[in-house]
Amino acid sequence: MRHLLLRIALALFLLLTSLGTIVALLWAPTAASGQAARPEAPARRSETPAGRSETPVGTLTVAVATFGNERWLPHLYVGAEDVVLKPLWENLLSRDGKGNLIPMLAEKWQVADGGRTWKFHLRKGVRFHNGTEVTAEDVRFTFASIAREGSANSMAPEFRMIKSMEVEGSHTITVRFDKPFVTLGNRVTQGLFASVAYIQSKKHIEAGEDGAERRPVGTGPWKFVEHVHGDHIVYEAVENHWRATPHFKRLVFLKVPEPATRMAMLRAGSADVIEIGGEYVDELKKVGMRTLTMPNTAAIWVILGGQWPTKPTYDPKVPWAQPDAERARKVRVALNLAVDKKAIIERVLGGVGTAVGTVNYYPTDPWISDALLKPIPYDPARAKVLLTEAGYPNGFEVTMNLTAWPGRGFLPDVGEAVATYWEKIGLKVKRRPVDRAVFSADFRARSYAGVALAYAGPIIAPEPWELFARIAQTKSAVHLLVEHPRLDAFIERLGAEPSAAERTRIMREEMGPWLYEYMPAVSIGATHSIAGIGPKVGEWPLIPGHMGVHNWEYVTRK
Amino acid sequence: MWRYLTGRVLQTVLSMLVVISIVFFLTRLSGNPVHLLLDVNATERDQQILMHHLGLDKPLPVQYGIYVTNIFLGDLGNSVLTRRPVVEHIWERLPATVELGLVGMVLSVLIGVPLGMYSAVHRGSALDTGARVFAVLGQSMPAFWLGLMLILFFGVVLGVLPAGGRGGPLHLILPAFTLGYFTSAAIMRLTRSAMLEVLGSDYIKFARLKGLHEQVVLWKHGLKNALLPVVTFAVMLFVQFLGGAVVTETVFAWPGLGRLILESITTRDYPIVQAGVLVLSALYLTGNLLVDLLYSYLNPRIRHARS
Numbered sequence: 001m002r003h004l005l006l007r008i009a010l011a012l013f014l015l016l017t018s019l020g021t022i023v024a025l026l027w028a029p030t031a032a033s034g035q036a037a038r039p040e041a042p043a044r045r046s047e048t049p050a051g052r053s054e055t056p057v058g059t060l061t062v063a064v065a066t067f068g069n070e071r072w073l074p075h076l077y078v079g080a081e082d083v084v085l086k087p088l089w090e091n092l093l094s095r096d097g098k099g100n101l102i103p104m105l106a107e108k109w110q111v112a113d114g115g116r117t118w119k120f121h122l123r124k125g126v127r128f129h130n131g132t133e134v135t136a137e138d139v140r141f142t143f144a145s146i147a148r149e150g151s152a153n154s155m156a157p158e159f160r161m162i163k164s165m166e167v168e169g170s171h172t173i174t175v176r177f178d179k180p181f182v183t184l185g186n187r188v189t190q191g192l193f194a195s196v197a198y199i200q201s202k203k204h205i206e207a208g209e210d211g212a213e214r215r216p217v218g219t220g221p222w223k224f225v226e227h228v229h230g231d232h233i234v235y236e237a238v239e240n241h242w243r244a245t246p247h248f249k250r251l252v253f254l255k256v257p258e259p260a261t262r263m264a265m266l267r268a269g270s271a272d273v274i275e276i277g278g279e280y281v282d283e284l285k286k287v288g289m290r291t292l293t294m295p296n297t298a299a300i301w302v303i304l305g306g307q308w309p310t311k312p313t314y315d316p317k318v319p320w321a322q323p324d325a326e327r328a329r330k331v332r333v334a335l336n337l338a339v340d341k342k343a344i345i346e347r348v349l350g351g352v353g354t355a356v357g358t359v360n361y362y363p364t365d366p367w368i369s370d371a372l373l374k375p376i377p378y379d380p381a382r383a384k385v386l387l388t389e390a391g392y393p394n395g396f397e398v399t400m401n402l403t404a405w406p407g408r409g410f411l412p413d414v415g416e417a418v419a420t421y422w423e424k425i426g427l428k429v430k431r432r433p434v435d436r437a438v439f440s441a442d443f444r445a446r447s448y449a450g451v452a453l454a455y456a457g458p459i460i461a462p463e464p465w466e467l468f469a470r471i472a473q474t475k476s477a478v479h480l481l482v483e484h485p486r487l488d489a490f491i492e493r494l495g496a497e498p499s500a501a502e503r504t505r506i507m508r509e510e511m512g513p514w515l516y517e518y519m520p521a522v523s524i525g526a527t528h529s530i531a532g533i534g535p536k537v538g539e540w541p542l543i544p545g546h547m548g549v550h551n552w553e554y555v556t557r558k
Numbered sequence: 559m560w561r562y563l564t565g566r567v568l569q570t571v572l573s574m575l576v577v578i579s580i581v582f583f584l585t586r587l588s589g590n591p592v593h594l595l596l597d598v599n600a601t602e603r604d605q606q607i608l609m610h611h612l613g614l615d616k617p618l619p620v621q622y623g624i625y626v627t628n629i630f631l632g633d634l635g636n637s638v639l640t641r642r643p644v645v646e647h648i649w650e651r652l653p654a655t656v657e658l659g660l661v662g663m664v665l666s667v668l669i670g671v672p673l674g675m676y677s678a679v680h681r682g683s684a685l686d687t688g689a690r691v692f693a694v695l696g697q698s699m700p701a702f703w704l705g706l707m708l709i710l711f712f713g714v715v716l717g718v719l720p721a722g723g724r725g726g727p728l729h730l731i732l733p734a735f736t737l738g739y740f741t742s743a744a745i746m747r748l749t750r751s752a753m754l755e756v757l758g759s760d761y762i763k764f765a766r767l768k769g770l771h772e773q774v775v776l777w778k779h780g781l782k783n784a785l786l787p788v789v790t791f792a793v794m795l796f797v798q799f800l801g802g803a804v805v806t807e808t809v810f811a812w813p814g815l816g817r818l819i820l821e822s823i824t825t826r827d828y829p830i831v832q833a834g835v836l837v838l839s840a841l842y843l844t845g846n847l848l849v850d851l852l853y854s855y856l857n858p859r860i861r862h863a864r865s
Contacts, residue, residue: 063811069595069639076641078597150607154597229640229650230821231724231813254723256811257821260706261722265811268713268721440593477601
């Protein structure tokens with residue numbers, strides 16, 4: 001009896017495993033129930049397609065680290081999804097190769113009342129992928145959705161400042177603000193990372209948000225085909241698109257979290273484009289792969305927590321934020337002098353960056369000057385002298401949080417390098433790996449006095465004060481640099497100045513020098529975004545300062 | 559038997575309750591998902607609205623009560639991130655995981671059992687030494703490293719297999735081998751030791767004395783009896799593959815359940831983490847229970863000892 005049962009159990013087991021194998025092998029090509037098959041990446045090194053033709057041909061396969069929140073409604077995506085969302089949608093404006101605002105869905109626009117009134121004239125005849133024409137009502141609906149309560153959209157606070165929106169005819173909309181909003185154009189442009197004011201179809205979304213989430217439509221050069229959460233997103237080229245018909249027929253995004261796998265996929269021809277960090281640039285070159293460099297897309301600095309003297313969590317014992325302004329400044333200067341920024345850029349960031357002396361200023365900005373650009377020199381001896389003068393001859397204890405941010409996985413390494421430099425001048429640095437979700441609460445509560453951490457601010461707005469208004473103004477929801485009445489005054493003044501030339505002057509001659517002198521953080525410099533590209537990919541025009549891969553529709557085939 | 563069965567089922571249910579309780583409270587210690595869902599400059603009001611929407615504004619014991627009640631009602635909740643039902647996410651990923659787990663397990667058995675058997679039969683031979691080296695390598699090589707090496711060799715250097723992703727049967731080979739190699743080494747060792755024990759038993763000697771053909775002795779009388787622990791191990795292995803293939807799934811960009819749970823941990827998507835762990839622990843505990851019952855049924859000594 002026992003042998004019989006054993007025999008049955010063994011037979012059943014072998015039968016089931018054999019069946020399972022067969023089923024799995026047959027099943028794989030078409031995937032499983034409720035899930036569409038992942039678009040098959042080429043098993044072998046892909047063949048170079050024939051020369052360029054008018055009709056889109058072939059597939060451009062892109063391996064990225066993350067899809068972000070994977071949401072398709074304007075109040076649900078945050079901005080980090082930029083790379084994978086941008087092919088589908090378009091903004092009212094864009095930026096040209098020099099960074100100037102240019103028309104997109106709006107063919108012209110006017111700014112009046114010192115930046116309080118913005119009038120957009122929409123291009124006629126542009127249609128969503130479901131066939132309906134883009135109208136001013138769609139713009140009003142989109143802006144209202146971004147601003148609605150509970151919205152996750154990173155632009156919600158700014159769009160909530162809209163006082164009224166008036167639709168004139170079907171293709172003109174006037175947006176009014178109580179206070180001047182001189183850089184609204186930078187919020188509604190396609191040409192920046194996380195510029196998620198994409199114009200959505202009111203009709204499509206009002207027909208059912210659930211349906212719109214599962215089958216989004218836009219006006220972009222690529223239409224939605226398929227999305228399997230956490231796995232892949234597939235787009236198809238819109239032929240005869242009003243702006244740019246893509247060169248490739250399909251655009252496939254694969255979520256591949258592991259960078260080494262992305263590298264291997266590029267080399268094997270399973271992916272044509274990969275997101276990659278600077279540390280892989282040398283390796284890519286060694287194996288003969290090309291890189292696409294998007295220069296100066298994020299500014300790196302080390303936040304010195306505690307510089308919020310008006311808040312209840314202010315701690316006067318924090319050396320760099322103590323009430324004695326001169327002593328506090330000496331500490332901040334010492335912390336800057338102690339760090340070799342060029343070495344960090346070379347060794348930690350793979351050489352893809354430029355050391356800059358002023359926080360959130362970039363080498364190519366029109367408001368940069370040689371003096372602002374010049375990195376704070378590496379001078380540990382002088383740093384020790386300053387520390388002694390500030391009353392810390394034996395250094396002090398500091399916590400360095402090692403926190404990674406999406407798309408900026410190098411930050412803990414930068415923090416570690418800075419900690420090591422600080423130790424050389426006598427500081428006792430305690431490393432604390434902290435997840436961003438945990439630390440985000442500290443940002444809001446200003447509860448990290450005495451703690452330092454490396455941060456990289458991507459260019460989500462071209463003018464530095466625009467980012468400061470979000471993260472460094474006394475009234476900002478979060479704090480990531482310094483709260484200071486001078487900086488508040490600069491932000492207020494620049495925010496109300498309609499003349500771009502005058503804003504440039506203020507940033508170059510007043511705000512920049514003040515930041516350089518005050519030294520609120522350890523400014524490391526500007527880093528570049530890097531992508532590895534395979535043999536299929538031809539020319540790729542880029543928008544300056546745009547972090548992350550973009551302009552998919554302009555990528556040519558080789 | 560029924561008393562034993564009832565006791566084991568109750569134990570299983572209790573274990574699951576403990577597991578989901580631990581997971582529930584641990585995930586809430588790891589940070590608030592609202593901070594990841596909203597942009598850094600979102601207002602307090604936005605946070606409150608989202609917290610309310612997600613039910614995170616309620617006291618922890620209330621949240622726990624709702625969660626447990628909903629589980630008994632068959633509702634695993636919605637994803638914090640995508641706001642889609644968690645069940646949809648699980649079902650979306652489960653086929654890929656089962657596919658990989660099945661093929662990985664079959665590979666382990668197909669490699670491990672014959673190798674273990676022949677290693678036992680030819681004990682001390684070059685084949686035995688080779689098999690033991692194979693086992694040591696398999697158990698000491700990290701899956702992460704092995705996976706990358708396989709990708710580099712077969713995907714990049716030879717260009718014969720895809721470097722990652724899920725697609726046709728070719729996409730299964732490297733991840734399944736990576737997953738299966740480690741366990742095939744364990745199966746090989748298990749089979750070898752079981753076979754050595756069986757081959758030294760009286761009934762094998764008797765079979766040989768009867769003049770039975772050696773192949774019949776080995777395959778029919780030897781392997782069949784040696785396989786009981788191997789079968790048990792393989793079943794548990796398969797269940798482990800369903801949730802424990804995170805490393806392999808990550809290296810090969812395989813869209814499975816393990817990766818879903820890992821990603822959900824990093825995004826604080828509590829409902830998916832909880833549901834994923836619930837499903838995996840249910841599978842594991844049920845597998846354990848079935849094996850126990852099977853053992854108990856097959857081996858009267860165990861049954862009597864337990865009763």
